[in-house]
Amino acid sequence: MEDAAAAAAAAAAxxxxxxxxxxxxxxxxxxxALAWNPAPGPGAGPILASCSGDKTVRIWKRxxxxxxxxxxxxxxxxxxxxxxxxxxxxxxxxxxxSFDATTAIWEYTGGDFECVATLEGHENEVKSVSWSPSxxxxxxxxxxxxxxxxxxxxxxxxxxxxxxxxxxxDVKMVQWHPFLxxxxxxxxxxxIRPKRVESLHPLTIDVDMAACLTQVWTDDGDDEWHCVQTLxxxxxxxxxxxxxxxxxxxxxxxxxxxxxDRTLKIWDTSADLSQPNNGDDHESWRHLSTLTGYHGRxxxxxxxxxxxxxxxxxxxxxxxxxxxxxxxxxxxxxYKLILKKExxxxxxxxxxxxxPQDPRLLASASDDGAVKLWELRGSLLD
Numbered sequence: 001m002e003d004a005a006a007a008a009a010a011a012a013a014x015x016x017x018x019x020x021x022x023x024x025x026x027x028x029x030x031x032x033a034l035a036w037n038p039a040p041g042p043g044a045g046p047i048l049a050s051c052s053g054d055k056t057v058r059i060w061k062r063x064x065x066x067x068x069x070x071x072x073x074x075x076x077x078x079x080x081x082x083x084x085x086x087x088x089x090x091x092x093x094x095x096x097x098s099f100d101a102t103t104a105i106w107e108y109t110g111g112d113f114e115c116v117a118t119l120e121g122h123e124n125e126v127k128s129v130s131w132s133p134s135x136x137x138x139x140x141x142x143x144x145x146x147x148x149x150x151x152x153x154x155x156x157x158x159x160x161x162x163x164x165x166x167x168x169x170d171v172k173m174v175q176w177h178p179f180l181x182x183x184x185x186x187x188x189x190x191x192i193r194p195k196r197v198e199s200l201h202p203l204t205i206d207v208d209m210a211a212c213l214t215q216v217w218t219d220d221g222d223d224e225w226h227c228v229q230t231l232x233x234x235x236x237x238x239x240x241x242x243x244x245x246x247x248x249x250x251x252x253x254x255x256x257x258x259x260x261d262r263t264l265k266i267w268d269t270s271a272d273l274s275q276p277n278n279g280d281d282h283e284s285w286r287h288l289s290t291l292t293g294y295h296g297r298x299x300x301x302x303x304x305x306x307x308x309x310x311x312x313x314x315x316x317x318x319x320x321x322x323x324x325x326x327x328x329x330x331x332x333x334x335y336k337l338i339l340k341k342e343x344x345x346x347x348x349x350x351x352x353x354x355x356p357q358d359p360r361l362l363a364s365a366s367d368d369g370a371v372k373l374w375e376l377r378g379s380l381l382d
Contacts (some may be wrong), residue, residue: 002119003098004012005236005296006047006111007267008126010170014377014378014379015378015379016321016338016376016377016378016379017046017339017377018077018321018339018344018362018371018375018379019262019374019375020373020374020376021145021361021374021375022373023109023370023371023372024058024060024068024372025051025370026070026073027050027052027053027056027058027332027369027370027371028369029052029053029054029081029369030052030053030109030347030350030366030367031050031052031053031350031351031352031363031365031366031367031369032051032052032053032081032082032084033051033083033085033350033351034048034049034050034352034363034365034371035048035049035083035085035086035087035353035354035367036087036353036357037049037073037091038087038353039087039089039090039091039092040093040192041091042248044062045061045357046355046357046358046361047059047060047091048060048355048363048371049085049087049258050082050085050365051082051083051085052082052369053081053084053374055075055078055079055080055081055255055342056073056074056082056372057074057082057094057167058070058072058074058076059071059073059074059113059301060371062100066235068373072112072113073115074094074096074106074115077104077115077120078096078102078104079098079100080099080100080125081099081125082097083090083097083098083099083125084091084096084097084126084128085097085124085129085172086130086131087131087133088131088135089133089135089222090135091108093116093135094106094113095129095131095138096129097126097127097128097129097140098125098126099124099125099126101120101123101124101126101142102118102119102122102126102327103118103119103126103129103138103140104117104119105117105158105297107120107154107156115338116156117156117157117158118140119140119148119150119158120163121148121160121163122140122144122148122183122306123140123142123144123146124142124144125143126140126141126142127141127142127143127170127171127172127173128140128141128172128174128175129174130174131176131199132181132183133176133177133178133179133180133181134280134348135152136151136152136225137149137150137151137152137161137176137181138151138152138158139183139185139187140174141171141172141173141245142171145170145187146163146165147163147164147171147174147183147185148160148163148165148333149161149162149163149183157216164185165184165322166322168187169187169305170187171185171243172174172184172185172187172243172244173245174186175245175246175247176269177248177252178248178250178251179252180252180253182273184255186243186246187243190307191328200230205370206220213349217348237265237287238265238287239257239259239261239263239265240261241260241261242260242298243258243260244258244259244260244298244299244300245299245300245302246258247302247303247304247310248269248304249304249308250306252269253268253269253270254266254268254269255267255269255302256287256302256304256310257302258299258300258302258312259298260298260299261288262292262296262297262298262299262310262314263292264289264292264294264302264310264322265287265289265291265298266287266288266291266333266335267287267288268285268288269284269285270285270363271285273282273283273285286333286346288333289308289335290305290314291335291337292338294320294337295312295314295315295316295318296314296316296318297314297316297348299312299313299314299315300313300314300315300348300351301313301349301350301351301352302352303353303354304350304354305354306357306359307359307360309323309338309359309376310322310323311319311324311336311352311362312352313344313349313350313351313352314348314349315348315349315362317342317344317345317346317347317348318340318341318342318343319340319341319349319352319362319364320340320341321337321338321339321340321376322336322337322338323336323338324334324336333337341374342365344364344372344374345364345366345367345368345370345372346366346368346370347366347367347368348366348367349364349365349366350365350366350367351363351364351365352365360375360377361373361375362374362375362376367375
């Protein structure tokens, strides 16, 4: 036992290493997205959902012996690619969005997953789905250039309460702020538009990435949207090409975006944009740092861990990890590359996600059809 403890301590003190711990196979097409259950229940280990071009969602659980196994396959509901999946904050519902233009809501009851609702309305492919912090609102986005906000009703019923039409191109992703009703959506048209609806109290932020704008929107009380903040590439250091993904840190005061321009950008999101604008001196979100030169192709995914480690996955088949350099704050925060895992997958890395129950466990998904679990070891800022 003492030898094992000494070996573990030595590993923790060594240089940072991302070690492949498990390779999860079963999907027969590219794996698009991953989602860890935020609340798996008392005594339960981590639970991971993966979705694929094979029209299925797989649920992965860690067995008592440490091995990971597929416990459930969710199929025969979507008839095209399943592009995105997201657990509700209480971990009891799983939403899945598909190229068949629908979003399915799954509930685990009686030892099986049951599709309890199907949300229809988008004209074509639904690219992403995300739950609000309260679990009462669900956002979906689509190639039809729209973002829909759904309100959950008793009996697993969902009503569409707003359709956001600020984008001019395909909307890639939606992501809610970790504890405020603030939503970020990512699109080809290169803008970020935060919005607020007074009747529901959510603020949404559309990230359109062809005009490279960040626009903040608010509601006049009658569900009419107005832009209250715009961040442009020239004025606010926005991306120069399509933005693919966005992630907040656990405090909600920082945000990372990643793009086809092969950069990651860090934003100060400490200003509470969900509050009404009372004058010209209102606070806004602002650019802090740009990470460039680390990936050779499009960065498709970025995710912030509870230990403030940023993971990124890209079309160069690599995974990079970054952390803030605490000693250099004179000119604002800067971020350091901890490590780059070359050839993490055989093809594009589409998604990276840190496990909420184990902040040193990272999951990745790829065009090669595999899901990999990685263990982060060693000192992070040597």
